[in-house]
Each structure stands twice: as structure tokens, then as C-alpha cells.
Amino acid sequence: MKGVAILGATGSIGASALAVLAQHPDRFRAVALTAHRSADALRGLVARHRPSLAVLSDAEVPADAGGPTRWASGREALLEAATHPDADIVVNALVGAAGLEPTLAALEAGKRVALANKESLVCGGPLVLQAAERGGGELIPVDSEHSAIFQCLAGSRPGEVRRLILTASGGPFRCWAPELISSATAADALRHPTWDMGSKITIDSATLANKALEVIEAHFLFGVPYARIEAVVHPQSIIHSMVETVDGSVLAQMGFPTMELPVLYALAYPERLPYDSRRFDPVAAGTLTFEPVRDDCFPAFALGVRAGLHGGTTPAVFNAANEVAVAEFLAGRIPFGGIADSIADALERWPGGPVRTLDDVREADAWARRAAHTYLTRLAPC
Incomplete structure (x- = not known):
């Protein structure tokens, strides 16, 4: 027990x-x-x-x-x-x-x-x-994506991995035009097509900031350079992520969307325990499709990946500015497009620095929250 x-x-x-x-x-x-x-x-x-x-x-x-x-x-x-x-x-x-x-x-x-x-x-x-x-x-x-990669990597040596491919549903705005996305309402953004999550994560999925966070997480979890971590939009959310090995083989972990199975795997690892869940039916899953991430529509994704590449405390600044902006958007004080704008402003002004102690992270976090509040005050309606 x-x-x-x-x-x-x-x-x-x-x-x-x-x-x-x-x-x-x-x-x-x-x-x-x-x-x-x-x-x-x-x-x-x-x-x-x-x-x-x-x-x-x-x-x-x-x-x-x-x-x-x-x-x-x-x-x-x-x-x-x-x-x-x-x-x-x-x-x-x-x-x-x-x-x-x-x-x-x-x-x-x-x-x-x-x-x-x-x-x-x-x-x-x-x-x-x-x-x-x-x-x-x-x-x-x-996280379903990282659990998928963790399972696909079982038995692999580090030198055998060519790429990690994270999948994203694309969120509620996958097919929207950029000018419509920038003025989307909170009700629009909270209508996630495949997952039932809390409001903060749901908004992060709508901006694709969540996928940038996952790229950074994958870098640290699996020790894979950013150049070998990619993201692709997969609207059906059946393939949770993929691993390409050096011989060209691609391993994918699949299943209908549920968070209970990744939790069970994390609790029971390395065992697999029986579980009463929806059985996978490839016919019911239907056609599986993939699309590139539209950087012009989802600038928060590119901003987050660049923050990860910069390293040090910069990812903490990205995260903190995003948290503040999402809260302001959910409160109805800024437009949807203001989330990415606020993140970009904070990242542009942050001088950077290493992560040596928890205080380094706290200082970067506090600075970014102040910077985001200052920037977003100018966006809020009078």
C-alpha cells in the first residue's frame, strides 16, 4: 500500500x-x-x-x-x-x-x-x-504529452532519440483568422474542443502558451536539446506525443483523451495496473490529421520557446507574465491579444540571469508580475 x-x-x-x-x-x-x-x-x-x-x-x-x-x-x-x-x-x-x-x-x-x-x-x-x-x-x-513521451522512451538509450514531437489540439481558435482571435472573449477561449481543464490551463491552450511550457518541460525532463523538440497540431487529441528514433522509427502513445491513465501510469510505474476506462477503438477514433502551429495566430508559443532557448530565469519571466495576463483577461480587463503582447513586453525588457537558487526564480517572477501589471494597466479600458 x-x-x-x-x-x-x-x-x-x-x-x-x-x-x-x-x-x-x-x-x-x-x-x-x-x-x-x-x-x-x-x-x-x-x-x-x-x-x-x-x-x-x-x-x-x-x-x-x-x-x-x-x-x-x-x-x-x-x-x-x-x-x-x-x-x-x-x-x-x-x-x-x-x-x-x-x-x-x-x-x-x-x-x-x-x-x-x-x-x-x-x-x-x-x-x-x-x-x-x-x-x-x-x-x-x-501531463498527457510528457507521459506519452516517457512511455515511448522506455528501453531507449539517449543516443537513440532523434526527435520528440509534442502534439497540440490547436485549442478553440485553431481555424480562426488572426484578426478574430485577437478580440476573442473569455467564453470563446474557454471552449476547449477535447479536454476538460481548469480555466488557467484552458486559456493557455487557447494561446498555445501551454505548448511552449511543455516544450521547456520536455527539455528538462528528457535532457533533449530544444532543436530536437517540435510541436504539431493534432486536432483529434488521440496521439498524445511521439518519439522519433535515429533509425527513422516513430513511436506514438495513443488513446482517447483522459487524464486518469497518465496519473495511473505515474503512480504505478514501472507496473501497469488494470483500469476501467474507455477501450480504444481505432475505427471510432476515425481519421487522424496533423497541422503546423500557426505562429502568426499564436505568438505566445514562439515567445515561450525563445524564452526556453534563452534559458536561466527567462522562462520564469515568460511564465509569470503569462499568469498575470491570463488572470486579467479572465477578469475582462484586457483583450485576448493583450496576453501575448504583455509577455513580449516583459521578455524584451528582462536582462536575464542564471538560476542558482530559489531566490533567483522568485526575483524574476516578482519582476515579471510587476512589469506585466504595469503594461496591462495601459491596455485596460478607462
């Missing part, structure tokens, strides 16, 4: 992780569950799964919280969940740069981190790799 801590238990990935635990109660049990502010939702999960620790990272513990589960709140409590002594595996499903410190803490404590928080590697990739080496922790990707 393996203990599992789920950071971000009330989100979509958290729900998938809990569904996996429910199908294998003899193999896994929840020992810690966290949420950002959703006290009522967390209370319901606590009643159902009875973890030993429940954490609200940005809200006070409810006055009526009781029972056998201990409740706590704040940053230190979140890190306590990430390093819980009964947790063999930490599912990091937090959103944004806030996920980096718990990832570092869990790896330093020797945990397996089932990583759904791509920003951990985007903002602090060198620190994450160092923490895993020091603490003996293990990184297993949960």
Missing part, C-alpha cells in the same frame, strides 16, 4: 488522481489532500477519503473542521503535505509557479513526484534536477 499526497486535490487533475485511487484501494491511499481556497470542496474530499492531513494553502481552516483528519493552512502546511512521512508519492497538480517549492521539497525528501505542474520545470528546471539528485526523489510526468 502506497501513501499518496495530492496537491491541488480539488482541481481537474486532483479529481483524476482520486478516481484512480478509488479504483485501486488495495494499492493506494490518500494521506494528504490540499486545496488553494476551496474549503467546502476539500471538506467533501476529506469526508470521502479520510486523509491524515488536509491543507488550505491560501485560506483559513474552517471553524467546523474536525474529525480524525488534521487541518492546517498556509505555505508551511503545503510543504508539510509535500513531505508527509506517510506519502510515497506526491501528485503535484498545483497551478502556476506556486508549484515549484513543493516539488523541490518533495524531491529533497526522496518522494516520487507525479508532476502535473509543468511550471516547476519551466521556472526552476535546474533546481528541480538538483533536488532530485540530492534527495533521491523521482520525477514521473503526468
Whole structure:
């Protein structure tokens, strides 16, 4: 029986992780569950799964919280969940740069981190790799694209890999003209064609900033140079990513869209456990098509890849500026096109710098958030 801590238990990935635990109660049990502010939702999960620790990272513990589960709140409590002594595996499903410190803490404590928080590697990739080496922790990707690559790489030596090919659905604006995309509404952007995700990730998929984050994540996860990581639009979301080997063979991991299977693989690796899910039917999947990424329509993708190539703290600036801009867009204060414009402005003005400590990342993050707020204030309607 393996203990599992789920950071971000009330989100979509958290729900998938809990569904996996429910199908294998003899193999896994929840020992810690966290949420950002959703006290009522967390209370319901606590009643159902009875973890030993429940954490609200940005809200006070409810006055009526009781029972056998201990409740706590704040940053230190979140890190306590990430390093819980009964947790063999930490599912990091937090959103944004806030996920980096718990990832570092869990790896330093020797945990397996089932990583759904791509920003951990985007903002602090060198620190994450160092923490895993020091603490003996293990990184297993949960993002469907990186889980696919991880599975396709099984048994391959580093020198045998020619290319990693990440697939993207193309989001809701795949067929829109550039002038229409720039003025799209939040309701438009939140209509993802194939995945059911939280609002922040859904907007990132609409701008394709999410795919840029995934390119950076793949670079650190698999040690492959950026020149050998590509992205292609695959509207059906059946092929989750591909690996081309040096002999020209291409391995692809396929399946109908669901996050439960990548979570299960990360929890059970190197085993494969049975799971009650939709069986793959190639006839039902139908025709599979591929298209290039339209850089003219989705400038955030190219900006993110360039940030990754620049390295150091620049990816953290890309991520922070994007987080601020997405929040302002969802609040109705800026147009959709303002997201990429804000990112470009921050990247143009950032002088760069190395990632040596967590403080380096925090300083870059804080600078980018200030810069983005300043820039976006000029875009907001009077």
C-alpha cells in the first residue's frame, strides 16, 4: 500500500488522481489532500477519503473542521503535505509557479513526484534536477504529452532519440483568422474542443502558451536539446506525443483523451495496473490529421520557446507574465491579444540571469508580475 499526497486535490487533475485511487484501494491511499481556497470542496474530499492531513494553502481552516483528519493552512502546511512521512508519492497538480517549492521539497525528501505542474520545470528546471539528485526523489510526468513521451522512451538509450514531437489540439481558435482571435472573449477561449481543464490551463491552450511550457518541460525532463523538440497540431487529441528514433522509427502513445491513465501510469510505474476506462477503438477514433502551429495566430508559443532557448530565469519571466495576463483577461480587463503582447513586453525588457537558487526564480517572477501589471494597466479600458 502506497501513501499518496495530492496537491491541488480539488482541481481537474486532483479529481483524476482520486478516481484512480478509488479504483485501486488495495494499492493506494490518500494521506494528504490540499486545496488553494476551496474549503467546502476539500471538506467533501476529506469526508470521502479520510486523509491524515488536509491543507488550505491560501485560506483559513474552517471553524467546523474536525474529525480524525488534521487541518492546517498556509505555505508551511503545503510543504508539510509535500513531505508527509506517510506519502510515497506526491501528485503535484498545483497551478502556476506556486508549484515549484513543493516539488523541490518533495524531491529533497526522496518522494516520487507525479508532476502535473509543468511550471516547476519551466521556472526552476535546474533546481528541480538538483533536488532530485540530492534527495533521491523521482520525477514521473503526468501531463498527457510528457507521459506519452516517457512511455515511448522506455528501453531507449539517449543516443537513440532523434526527435520528440509534442502534439497540440490547436485549442478553440485553431481555424480562426488572426484578426478574430485577437478580440476573442473569455467564453470563446474557454471552449476547449477535447479536454476538460481548469480555466488557467484552458486559456493557455487557447494561446498555445501551454505548448511552449511543455516544450521547456520536455527539455528538462528528457535532457533533449530544444532543436530536437517540435510541436504539431493534432486536432483529434488521440496521439498524445511521439518519439522519433535515429533509425527513422516513430513511436506514438495513443488513446482517447483522459487524464486518469497518465496519473495511473505515474503512480504505478514501472507496473501497469488494470483500469476501467474507455477501450480504444481505432475505427471510432476515425481519421487522424496533423497541422503546423500557426505562429502568426499564436505568438505566445514562439515567445515561450525563445524564452526556453534563452534559458536561466527567462522562462520564469515568460511564465509569470503569462499568469498575470491570463488572470486579467479572465477578469475582462484586457483583450485576448493583450496576453501575448504583455509577455513580449516583459521578455524584451528582462536582462536575464542564471538560476542558482530559489531566490533567483522568485526575483524574476516578482519582476515579471510587476512589469506585466504595469503594461496591462495601459491596455485596460478607462
